[in-house]
Each structure stands twice: as C-alpha cells, then as structure tokens.
Amino acid sequence: MHERYLIEASNLSRRFGKSRIFRGISFSVESGECFFITGPNGSGKSTLVQIIAGLQKPSEGKLAIKLNGKEILESLWSHIGFASPAMNLYERLTVYENASFAFRGKDKSLINHYISLFGLGKHKDKEARILSSGLRQRLRLITAMINSPGIVLLDEPGSNLDVEGKDVLFREIEKIKKESLVIIASNDPEELKLCHKGIDLAKQNS
Amino acid sequence: MFLYRLVYILMPIGIFLSLLWVPPANILGDASRILYFHVPVAWVSFLAFIIAGIHSIVLLIKKSDIPYREAMAYNSAAIGMVFTVLTVITGSIWAKVSWGHFWNWDPRETSIVILMLIYIAYFSLFSALKSNPNRWGISSVYLIISMIIAPFLIFIVPRVYPSLHPDTIINQDKKIHLEASMRITLFFLVVTFTLLYGYIYKITNKLSLIIIKLRSSHDI
Amino acid sequence: MIRRSLNFVIRGLILQNRIVKLLKKDFYIEFRSRASINISLAFAGITTLSVSLTSATMNLPFRVHSILIWVIIFFSAMNSLSHIFIREEEEGTSIFLSIHSEAEEIYIAKLLFNFILFIVITVVVTPLYLFFMQIWPENFIFFASSVFCGSTALSSITTTLGAIVAKTSMRSSLFTVISFPLTIPVLWISINLTASSLEGGSVDLLNLLFLLAFSGVIVSFSYLLFKFIWMEQ
Numbered sequence: 001m002h003e004r005y006l007i008e009a010s011n012l013s014r015r016f017g018k019s020r021i022f023r024g025i026s027f028s029v030e031s032g033e034c035f036f037i038t039g040p041n042g043s044g045k046s047t048l049v050q051i052i053a054g055l056q057k058p059s060e061g062k063l064a065i066k067l068n069g070k071e072i073l074e075s076l077w078s079h080i081g082f083a084s085p086a087m088n089l090y091e092r093l094t095v096y097e098n099a100s101f102a103f104r105g106k107d108k109s110l111i112n113h114y115i116s117l118f119g120l121g122k123h124k125d126k127e128a129r130i131l132s133s134g135l136r137q138r139l140r141l142i143t144a145m146i147n148s149p150g151i152v153l154l155d156e157p158g159s160n161l162d163v164e165g166k167d168v169l170f171r172e173i174e175k176i177k178k179e180s181l182v183i184i185a186s187n188d189p190e191e192l193k194l195c196h197k198g199i200d201l202a203k204q205n206s
Numbered sequence: 207m208f209l210y211r212l213v214y215i216l217m218p219i220g221i222f223l224s225l226l227w228v229p230p231a232n233i234l235g236d237a238s239r240i241l242y243f244h245v246p247v248a249w250v251s252f253l254a255f256i257i258a259g260i261h262s263i264v265l266l267i268k269k270s271d272i273p274y275r276e277a278m279a280y281n282s283a284a285i286g287m288v289f290t291v292l293t294v295i296t297g298s299i300w301a302k303v304s305w306g307h308f309w310n311w312d313p314r315e316t317s318i319v320i321l322m323l324i325y326i327a328y329f330s331l332f333s334a335l336k337s338n339p340n341r342w343g344i345s346s347v348y349l350i351i352s353m354i355i356a357p358f359l360i361f362i363v364p365r366v367y368p369s370l371h372p373d374t375i376i377n378q379d380k381k382i383h384l385e386a387s388m389r390i391t392l393f394f395l396v397v398t399f400t401l402l403y404g405y406i407y408k409i410t411n412k413l414s415l416i417i418i419k420l421r422s423s424h425d426i
Numbered sequence: 427m428i429r430r431s432l433n434f435v436i437r438g439l440i441l442q443n444r445i446v447k448l449l450k451k452d453f454y455i456e457f458r459s460r461a462s463i464n465i466s467l468a469f470a471g472i473t474t475l476s477v478s479l480t481s482a483t484m485n486l487p488f489r490v491h492s493i494l495i496w497v498i499i500f501f502s503a504m505n506s507l508s509h510i511f512i513r514e515e516e517e518g519t520s521i522f523l524s525i526h527s528e529a530e531e532i533y534i535a536k537l538l539f540n541f542i543l544f545i546v547i548t549v550v551v552t553p554l555y556l557f558f559m560q561i562w563p564e565n566f567i568f569f570a571s572s573v574f575c576g577s578t579a580l581s582s583i584t585t586t587l588g589a590i591v592a593k594t595s596m597r598s599s600l601f602t603v604i605s606f607p608l609t610i611p612v613l614w615i616s617i618n619l620t621a622s623s624l625e626g627g628s629v630d631l632l633n634l635l636f637l638l639a640f641s642g643v644i645v646s647f648s649y650l651l652f653k654f655i656w657m658e659q
Binding site: 054080089 | 454
C-alpha cells in the first residue's frame with residue numbers, strides 16, 4: 001500500500017447540550033504510526049474516535065484527513081476500518097454474512113482467511129446473536145481489518161478477549177501498523193504499549 | 207425595522223377600511239367583512255411556512271450560524287402556526303355565515319388543516335430531537351419535504367376537486383368577483399398583515415439571537 | 427468523453443452491486459426474524475375478517491369499500507414501514523451500517539425494501555378483502571393500477587419519515603404524528619381512484635400519473651437530503 005494518510009486535529013472540542021466532553025484536542029498522525037487515546041471513563045475516548053471516523057462532528061475545531069496530501073472531502077467509508085463496543089453487528093446474520101457485508105474487495109477467500117485468523121472458523125455459519133461477547137468482539141475486529149484499510153480505528157479492541165484473542169489482535173496490529181495509520185482508544189496498558197505516541201484526555205481537559 | 211413599524215399606522219387604517227369604509231357585500235351583508243381578515247391571515251400562514259422552508263434550505267447549504275438559522279426557521283413556523291389557527295377560526299365563521307356549517311371538509315379547508323398538522327408535526331419532531339446534535343439537519347429536512355408536498359395540497363388538489371370556496375382567492379387574480387373598493391381593502395390588509403408577520407418575526411429573531419449569545423457565553 | 431461515460435456506468439454498476447448487498451442483508455434479517463411482516467399480515471387478516479363478519483348482510487357503497495381497503499392496507503403497513511430504520515437504531519447496528527455504506531446507498535436499499543414490503547402486504551390484503559366482501563372491480567386493470575400507484579406514493583413518503591423518526595427518542599407515536607399530514611392527500615387520491623375503479627369508471631390517468639409523479643418528487647428530494655438525516659454534517 002503506497003497511500004499516505006495524515007490526520008490533523010486542531011483544537012477539537014465536543015459538547016452535548018450543556019455538558020462539554022472535551023476541549024482543545026490537537027494532534028497529528030500519519031501512516032505507519034500507531035496513536036493511542038487514553039483517559040478515565042467519560043473523558044471522551046470513544047467520542048473522539050467516532051469524530052475521527054466521521055460518525056460525529058466536533059462542536060469546535062477542525063479535523064482534516066488527508067490522503068497523499070489532499071484532504072478527503074467525501075465520506076470516509078472506503079478508507080477506514082472501525083471497531084467499537086458501541087458498534088453492534090447484525091444479530092440475525094451469520095459470522096460469514098456479517099464479515100461479507102463489511103468486505104469490499106473482490107477475492108472472497110479473504111473473508112474465510114480473516115475468519116480463521118481470528119479463530120471463528122468453527123462458528124462461521126452461526127448467527128451473531130448466539131455468540132459470546134468475546135467472539136463478538138473478534139467478529140468486530142474482523143470487520144475492521146478485513147479490507148486492509150488505510151486508517152484503522154479501534155476503540156477498546158481487547159475488551160472481552162481471552163489470551164488467545166489478544167494474541168491474534170496484537171499480532172495483527174503489529175503487522176498493519178507498519179503501513180496503515182492505527183488509532184487505539186483504550187485504558188489497557190498492554191494495548192497502549194503497541195503505540196509510540198498518543199494523548200491522555202484527562203490531562204487535556206484539566 | 208422602520209418599515210415593519212409602519213404596521214402601527216397601517217393596521218388601524220386597515221381595520222377602519224374593512225369594518226367601516228368598504229360597502230357590505232351583496233348577499234352576505236356585513237358578515238362578508240370577515241373576508242378581509244381571513245384572506246390575509248391565510249396568506250401569512252403560507253408565507254411563514256415558505257420562509258421557514260427557505261431558512262432550512264439555506265441552513266443545509268451553508269451549514270454556518272446553525273443555532274441562529276435553526277431558530278429563525280422555528281420562529282417562522284411558530285408564527286405560521288398561530289396564523290393557521292386564525293385562518294381556521296375566521297374560515298369557520300365565514301363558512302357558518304355563507305354555507306350554514308362551521309366545517310364542511312371542503313378541499314381548501316382540508317388543505318389548511320393539513321398545513322396545521324404539518325406545523326404540529328414539525329414542533330413535535332423538534333421537541334423529540336431535543337438532545338440530538340443533528341436536530342437542525344433532521345428538522346430542516348422535514349420542513350423541506352413538507353414544503354415540497356405543500357404545493358400539491360394547497361394549489362393542485364383544491365383545483366382538481368370541486369370546491370365550495372369562491373374562485374381562486376389565494377392567487378393574484380382577484381379581479382373577477384370583487385368591486386374596486388373591496389379589492390383595495392383586501393390588498394391593503396394583505397400587505398398590512400404581511401408587515402405584521404415581518405415585525406413579529408424580527409422581534410422573535412432578535413430574542414433568539416440574544417438567547418443564543420447568552421448560552422454560548424455561559425459555556426465558556 | 428467515452429472514458430467519462432464508461433466511468434459513470436462502472437460507478438453505477440458498483441452502486442447497484444452495493445445496493446443489492448444492502449437489500450439482501452435486510453431481506454435475510456426480515457426473513458429470519460419475521461417480526462414485522464407477521465404482525466402486518468396478522469393485522470390485515472384480522473381486520474378484513476372483522477369487517478367482513480360485521481358487514482356481511484349490508485350492501486356497502488363502493489366508496490366505503492375503497493376506504494376500508496386503504497385503511498386496512500395503510501395501518502397494516504404502518505408498523506413495518508418505520509420498522510426498517512427504527513430497528514437499526516434500536517439494535518445499535520446503525521454505526522456498522524454507516525461505516526460500511528454511503529448514505530445514498532442506504533436510502534435506496536431501504537426504499538426498495540419498503541416498496542417491496544408494501545406491495546407484498548397489498549397483494550395479500552386486496553384479494554383477501556375482495557374475496558371476503560364478495561366484490562369485484564368493474565375495471566380490474568384500473569383497480570390494480572390505483573392500488574399500485576398509491577402503494578408507490580405511500581412507501582416513498584414513509585421511508586423518509588421512518589428515517590427521520592428513527593433518530594428521535596419517541597419513535598412509534600411520533601411516526602403517526604408526522605406521517606399523517608403528508609400521507610393524507612395520497613390516501614385521499616388513492617381512495618378516490620380505487621372507488622372509481624370499483625364502480626367501473628373510466629381510467630383516471632391524470633390522478634394515477636399524479637401519484638407516480640409525487641413518488642418521483644419525494645424520492646428525488648429524499649435522495650438528496652437523506653445524508654442530512656442519517657449523519658451529522
């Protein structure tokens with residue numbers, strides 16, 4: 001992948017009605033970097049990740065996402081992979097169907113590849129509603145990474161995962177962060193160790 | 207603003223013209239004077255709706271000054287709602303006098319009720335979206351969609367189906383059935399009520415602006 | 427010039443492909459849960475039977491038949507039509523959907539789904555009603571066209587309104603309030619057309635085309651405006 005992404009945030013703040021979640025957030029990340037967002041509960045980690053993904057808009061400030069130097073003006077869906085506890089998958093679709101829904105490429109064998117990679121091979125034809133929370137999290141991660149996107153946004157990626165799941169997760173992140181832009185929002189020190197730079201929302205808000 | 211303040215002079219003149227100066231109509235007599243209030247308020251209720259719709263369109267295109275533009279659309283709709291209720295009331299009185307019943311489900315009467323329901327729906331939607339940061343987008347889309355449908359309801363449907371209403375009152379061609387003095391009075395009151403709408407609208411917008419500024423300074 | 431038109435066609439095909447994917451997804455889910463279609467059809471069946479039972483000996487005028495048909499169709503479908511968006515919000519899948527599809531694709535897929543659902547309900551309700559009430563339209567083609575055009579108009583307006591209502595907190599009751607003023611004119615015209623077809627009147631092409639034109643206008647504007655409903659801009 002030879003596409004260089006750059007995310008520049010300047011003075012972002014987000015308000016819901018009267019309460020302000022965070023303010024004055026500025027950072028810059030580019031492809032090949034892994035950036036962490038940490039902070040206590042309620043500091044706005046998930047909100048910030050959703051703003052970067054384009055699911056919410058900042059109340060103030062500017063967020064620019066550039067591809068090879070030019071700002072991306074249309075919707076971001078073809079550039080990002082996103083996984084968050086707030087994102088539920090289709091309960092009535094099987095694991096394979098959910099992954100296939102997220103998959104945008106032409107080579108369908110990749111779907112099976114990712115399903116086995118994350119250890120869901122046995123559950124491929126089971127509806128998502130009967131999966132445990134750990135397996136659902138693995139399915140979320142599959143949908144985030146299946147297209148090898150240029151920007152990967154992970155909100156608490158290790159939540160509910162067992163040791164084996166976390167192993168796979170960390171290995172995949174190590175692999176993709178060489179070329180993609182990875183952002184991880186988490187409180188887990190193991191996950192934060194994967195990134196070499198980041199922000200702490202607690203410090204920003206004070 | 208001065209232009210709108212003219213309403214203080216024009217309205218008394220208008221009331222004098224309609225109640226005292228203009229001669230009573232042939233068959234209905236003095237009761238026909240309600241016409242000079244019914245038509246202007248009906249006109250304003252549609253005008254307010256159109257203005258609210260235009261603000262919504264501008265809001266979606268420009269995406270700037272969001273709280274203020276949202277408030278302007280809302281204010282226009284609020285005034286429009288009041289005038290729609292007045293239209294229904296004056297229309298019912300007119301209907302009772304002319305045709306013997308307060309309500310007939312005549313197509314034009316139906317159209318005004320539909321307009322009123324659209325306003326009510328808009329306000330319900332607005333309050334249901336209270337905590338939603340995208341309230342401005344969603345309520346604007348609703349207003350624009352209703353604005354697109356409204357011409358069908360108001361101009362096309364009443365003309366397709368036979369109506370008890372006198373010929374095409376809410377359009378420019380008033381020449382056919384009215385005498386000169388009636389025409390003058392009617393036109394005069396239409397202009398006066400339009401100015402009244404503008405006046406109230408300006409005041410409510412100023413108030414909204416103050417509230418918005420207070421809120422944003424409170425936040426910091 | 428050729429490259430541009432080729433590009434356009436390719437983009438159209440890809441768009442179509444993605445819309446088909448979204449449509450398939452909705453059909454799988456609906457087929458497996460059967461929640462809304464079951465309720466709609468049950469409602470339609472019960473209402474038709476009740477009407478037939480209570481008015482068995484009466485000779486109802488055609489206009490009344492027309493009103494009853496449309497009331498049954500409308501209220502049977504109401505539940506399902508808003509469901510398609512409300513379900514995404516209630517089950518928390520709207521984020522997953524937004525991340526993987528563009529707003530316009532989502533709109534077209536939902537519109538087509540609603541349209542098909544509406545037609546299915548109509549195809550079940552109408553023969554059932556005609557059978558139980560022992561009536562037959564004098565001009566069947568006109569009758570079928572009136573029901574089809576009315577369904578098109580109603581499904582197009584309720585798709586957009588369903589999307590709007592899904593974003594609020596008061597969904598079901600609010601849907602009734604906001605859809606009523608905009609669907610009443612359509613219902614009114616559809617009822618008149620259906621009554622006319624039952625009586626054997628001549629084909630009212632003007633009003634049929636009006637309903638189709640109405641649908642076209644609503645769909646075009648909704649297509650342009652949908653992204654403002656779906657996502658904060």
